[in-house]
Amino acid sequence: MYRTHTCGELRATHLNQQVTLSGWVQKSRELGGMTFVDVRDRYGITQLVFDLSKNAELAQLARDLGREYVISVSGKVIERQSKNSKMPTGDIEILVSYLTILNKSEVPPFTIEDNSDGGDELRMKYRYLDLRRNPLQKSMELRHNMGIEVRNFLHKEGFFEIETPYLIKSTPEGARDFVVPSRMNANQFYALPQSPQTFKQLLMVAGYDRYFQIVRCFRDEDLRADRQPEFTQIDCEMAFVERDDILNTFEKMTKHLFKTVKNLEFEYEFPKMAYDDAMTFYGSDKPDIRFDMKFVEITHLAKGKGFVVFDSAAYVAGIVATGCAGYSRKETDQLTEFVKKPQIGAKGMVYVKYETDGTFKSSVDKFFDADALKSWANAMEAKPGDLLLILSGDKTQTQKALCELRLEMGERLGLRNKNKFAPLWVVDFPLLEWNEEAHRFFAMHHPFTSPKPEDMDKFDTNPGAIKANAYDLVINGVEIGGGSIRIHDRELQAKMFNALGFTTEEAEDQFGFLLNAFRYGAPPHGGVAFGFDRLVSLFAGFDSIRDVIAFPKNNSGRDVMIDSPSAIANTQLEELFLTLKKPQNLK
Numbered sequence: 001m002y003r004t005h006t007c008g009e010l011r012a013t014h015l016n017q018q019v020t021l022s023g024w025v026q027k028s029r030e031l032g033g034m035t036f037v038d039v040r041d042r043y044g045i046t047q048l049v050f051d052l053s054k055n056a057e058l059a060q061l062a063r064d065l066g067r068e069y070v071i072s073v074s075g076k077v078i079e080r081q082s083k084n085s086k087m088p089t090g091d092i093e094i095l096v097s098y099l100t101i102l103n104k105s106e107v108p109p110f111t112i113e114d115n116s117d118g119g120d121e122l123r124m125k126y127r128y129l130d131l132r133r134n135p136l137q138k139s140m141e142l143r144h145n146m147g148i149e150v151r152n153f154l155h156k157e158g159f160f161e162i163e164t165p166y167l168i169k170s171t172p173e174g175a176r177d178f179v180v181p182s183r184m185n186a187n188q189f190y191a192l193p194q195s196p197q198t199f200k201q202l203l204m205v206a207g208y209d210r211y212f213q214i215v216r217c218f219r220d221e222d223l224r225a226d227r228q229p230e231f232t233q234i235d236c237e238m239a240f241v242e243r244d245d246i247l248n249t250f251e252k253m254t255k256h257l258f259k260t261v262k263n264l265e266f267e268y269e270f271p272k273m274a275y276d277d278a279m280t281f282y283g284s285d286k287p288d289i290r291f292d293m294k295f296v297e298i299t300h301l302a303k304g305k306g307f308v309v310f311d312s313a314a315y316v317a318g319i320v321a322t323g324c325a326g327y328s329r330k331e332t333d334q335l336t337e338f339v340k341k342p343q344i345g346a347k348g349m350v351y352v353k354y355e356t357d358g359t360f361k362s363s364v365d366k367f368f369d370a371d372a373l374k375s376w377a378n379a380m381e382a383k384p385g386d387l388l389l390i391l392s393g394d395k396t397q398t399q400k401a402l403c404e405l406r407l408e409m410g411e412r413l414g415l416r417n418k419n420k421f422a423p424l425w426v427v428d429f430p431l432l433e434w435n436e437e438a439h440r441f442f443a444m445h446h447p448f449t450s451p452k453p454e455d456m457d458k459f460d461t462n463p464g465a466i467k468a469n470a471y472d473l474v475i476n477g478v479e480i481g482g483g484s485i486r487i488h489d490r491e492l493q494a495k496m497f498n499a500l501g502f503t504t505e506e507a508e509d510q511f512g513f514l515l516n517a518f519r520y521g522a523p524p525h526g527g528v529a530f531g532f533d534r535l536v537s538l539f540a541g542f543d544s545i546r547d548v549i550a551f552p553k554n555n556s557g558r559d560v561m562i563d564s565p566s567a568i569a570n571t572q573l574e575e576l577f578l579t580l581k582k583p584q585n586l587k
Contacts, residue, residue, distance in 0.1 A: 154236070215232065217231055218230050246471075297317040318402070432499060441499055
């Protein structure tokens with residue numbers, strides 16, 4: 001028997017018991033004739049004691065132990081003389097009578113501690129060691145528990161979990177597909193699914209009115225902190241429902257997760273915000289509403305005073321930072337440099353300090369007198385002691401920059417507390433978005449999203465004005481999930497494809513299987529997909545989803561642990577009827 005207990009299990013109630021533990025050596029230290037060794041497994045840490053005066057040979061063996069050696073020990077549970085209240089096992093220790101080394105370890109390339117000295121790339125290269133650290137083990141435990149709770153909830157709500165294929169047909173809409181060559185079908189390719197979208201709609205046609213799947217999805221797109229080439233969705237679909245049926249069901253699921261996993265209760269309905277309002281007041285379709293600081297447009301008040309920056313701008317708007325009139329010149333200069341970063345794109349920033357004595361000090365005093373600045377303050381509902389931060393330019397670009405400035409100020413002012421959660425539904429998205437380069441419309445969500453019923457007639461007159469019967473769940477500025485009511489009528493689906501620039505032949509070639517299914521009695525249906533990785537990272541308080549995925553890729557899409565992607569043998573290429581072409585950017 002390798003163990004009678006785990007390394008996190010023993011307490012004062014186990015005193016004088018003979019026990020056997022197995023695990024990894026966390027650290028050891030010598031104190032006179034005593035050697036103390038911390039042994040660790042995923043359940044916790046227990047201190048071992050080796051007494052040189054009682055067993056010199058055993059004590060010497062203990063002194064030779066290195067970090068991450070795998071050991072098994074037996075001994076007596078005794079009361080710890082110097083108790084450690086920070087450890088659950090801190091009241092006891094094991095007086096060891098038997099030790100065996102199960103496996104030795106080389107010196108790890110970084111310390112296996114909560115706060116490791118290893119950088120991201122090094123820890124990803126040795127991910128199996130990184131996963132021994134307590135923060136990641138807690139992440140994996142959290143992920144497991146949340147998966148269990150999702151399944152429990154959806155099972156009780158009458159959902160079936162049904163698996164869908166990983167090798168499917170490639171379609172050009174949406175993100176770039178990962179493609180897989182077929183050996184048995186020369187010069188033809190599968191794609192890995194970006195989501196099970198068409199399959200879950202087919203399941204509705206097939207009569208399975210409540211489907212879900214915790215499913216792996218794949219997108220070949222540039223990466224950032226909240227993206228991975230392979231990720232996990234809680235994918236769901238329901239038949240014979242309208243929008244609010246879906247919102248109510250999955251708001252209930254979200255509340256269930258908060259209650260069972262974090263012991264937090266929301267005793268109110270999640271607010272609903274129209275997409276147009278989200279863009280107008282926050283410059284984002286995923287606004288962080290833990291704090292206010294809404295945009296206020298002052299274009300009509302700012303123009304005509306000879307300040308060419310405002311006079312030439314299509315849009316002038318700002319935010320109010322409460323109680324920040326005392327900001328120094330250095331601090332306002334830092335904010336100006338922040339918004340001028342290439343990824344944010346503003347050309348500059350105007351500030352107005354509304355002093356506590358009611359006077360104004362600004363970076364544009366030369367052009368605007370106190371009355372003009374007072375009109376801005378009134379419009380923005382600023383109070384003495386507040387700081388007004390104003391940007392201008394093209395409306396879309398300025399709203400994007402103002403959004404980043406708002407989030408930066410929220411961070412500086414401590415308003416983005418990770419232990420506070422502010423969920424909302426963003427609804428009524430545009431159905432289509434115009435791409436100037438391609439000179440055509442693309443689906444904002446996907447081609448199967450239904451338009452709002454009152455906008456059906458706009459397909460022929462003004463497609464860009466059509467609103468989608470779509471919705472996103474946003475928590476703390478993070479899009480947790482999104483979905484829509486689907487098109488279930490073949491004629492309406494044909495109109496949608498036409499608006500997207502598909503010919504009849506192209507639509508049939510790519511989606512004929514779905515269109516044909518609609519011939520046989522497709523029910524009204526809709527669904528939602530939650531980003532499971534994002535949801536877990538939100539609950540864990542992490543900014544990156546990599547910290548809640550066991551084996552993630554780096555920012556270049558590489559698995560540096562197994563060195564993938566990698567070249568394959570010429571014999572494999574021949575079997576797949578493939579020849580390689582050297583990229584033009586490589587010599």
